[in-house]
Amino acid sequence: MQENFSLKPFNTFSVEAKAKYFTEVTCVEELKEVLHFANSNTPKLPILFLGGGSNILFTQDFDGLAIKLNLQGISEESINENEVLVTAKAGENWHNFVIHCLKKNYGGLENLSLIPGNVGTSPMQNIGAYGTEIKDVFVSCKVLDLENSELKTFNLEECRFGYRDSIFKQEGKGKYVILEVTFKLTTKNHHIKTEYGAIQSELENLGINDNVTIQDVSKAVINIRQSKLPDPKETGNAGSFFKNPTIPLAQFEILKEKFNNIPGYPNGEVVKVPAGWLIEQSGWKGKQIGNVASHKLQALVLINATGNATGKEIFDFSTAVINSIKEKYGIELEREVNII
Template identity: 40%
Template sequence: MTGQLTLQSATLKPWHTLGFDVKAKGVVEVFSEVDIHQILAFAKQYDLPVLPLGEGSNTIFSSDFAGIVMRVCLKGRRVEQGNDGQLVVYGAAGENWHSFVRWTIDQGASGLENLSLIPGTVGASPIQNIGAYGVEVKDVIDWVRYIDIASGEVIQLKASDCAFAYRDSIFKQQLRDQIVITEVAFRLSSNFTPNLSYIGLQDSHAKTALQLSDYIVKVREAKLPDPQHLGNVGSFFKNPIISEDHYQVLKENFPNLVAYFVGGGCWKLAAGWLIDQCGFKGIRKGKVGVYKHQALVLVHYGEGHVEDLLSLAWDIQQQVWLRFSVRMEIEPRIYPQ
């Protein structure tokens, strides 16, 4: 734990990638489970809510936070040999996600390469069930270790008990705001079998996990803004999932509709395409806007207000609904809610 925590208003501007100047009652960094228990005891004494935060790359502060923001900085990573080429890889919650992915590749472990360059931390990855290029992190998680905020109990939850779904999990639903993730274990492989199911990855001609990771990094850099230079939280909306009947109606009216069959009589629509069709791609409204290379990304140019970004998001939701009868769900977590 760095310094002495005091109940003094602190800006959250440096601690979330949108960079809005919102405040919290206090901000503290924790480097161990002991630190976490101390902060939880302090918060309980003053009857304050606690918000664990990684790199803030998937968080929107809609207003000041009337509690303590706990920046989870736990470090540590290790790998153990399993059976039949399986490797169990452990990552502390505060490890940078992309650095962790590249480290696993250096260790001869494959399975995370499709998730290269996703902003955030290891501890945040199961909350959102991060996914990209045909892979979701739930596919390789073994278990998640966390501390219950109310009781202080340390719990290890198997992946099968995490209620993983598309950009969703038990940590985003039933356990939202109730736990602090401290470590995640992954089941990876020493045998590289490339997942090239996503359209376009076949062009990578990757023969190693590193080559596939490098290719995905280039693709992401070409179409997504670096949050260190332009405030954003990556994909702002989930790709909507609709019924077969709804899909057929849209396909008839919009022959160029971008959609993917996901089974169970459902189709996943490309949210970026929907937004683009409504004329929002590249639009700027004051200090916020929609990224010129990817309509799914809303951006903050600096010195703006979060209300402006949420107003723009609302406009997008309204227009997509009016044109396509599709509800657009915001992907990042919003605090307070």
């Protein structure tokens, strides 16, 4: 247990924030012990769980106990000759887990290659990229109920996954800590998804035209991500800062009259509009204010441009973006990143 501990190395924005207490746990028993410590303090200490710190923005110090989850281990159970259940503990690095599965030729996670963070966080916002979300292969997750310290399992339906959303960001927020996640993956006859984004053209660049494998898809996704997203090791960021907004079809049609090139993906009576387009069209792409900027290749990604930004500065920048989009398009952007 460390006191007055700097969380700068534990968030990919690389902003300074101190935790009153900090500790790392490697098993459920240790976790229960430190939770007991927090609960027996008067008053009870607020708790913050940390995975890879790649979806979090500290705007102030954390006056409680920050717990870095380092539970490790991967296990598997065969279902039939085509499918396998693979379970990974919360502290496993997501990308390493994807690579582990690809080495065993287990399919289903390849489009989610190179997403930062840990396995235990993946259900929080139903991580997604290149036409796949974890809900597509998710079976269940084991959690610890923070109220009664009991173990509980959430199945697919109970997680209520949505776009960058789950029960753990809604009514389950702050109530559970995810300990491990189980996925159902294919062992053969993999469902190859190349139609999304630039996967197809990247495969062509790589000289791969037929018999595309899950390993090829992963390679293409890695190349695309490396070419357009800033590496948090070099430039602090948390990936997409905002969600793509969903607006009523009627509102979209009115906007289309004024901004005839506005892109939209209709789904029944609503339309999803790419937040990156709105931000770019409002002049924010590559724009820097003080230590913060919108990334020059990907407007949706806010960056700690100088390495000296405070969380408050990044938050204020995001508020300025939200206000300007609201004024121009009447659309209110929602932050994807968890604000502390």
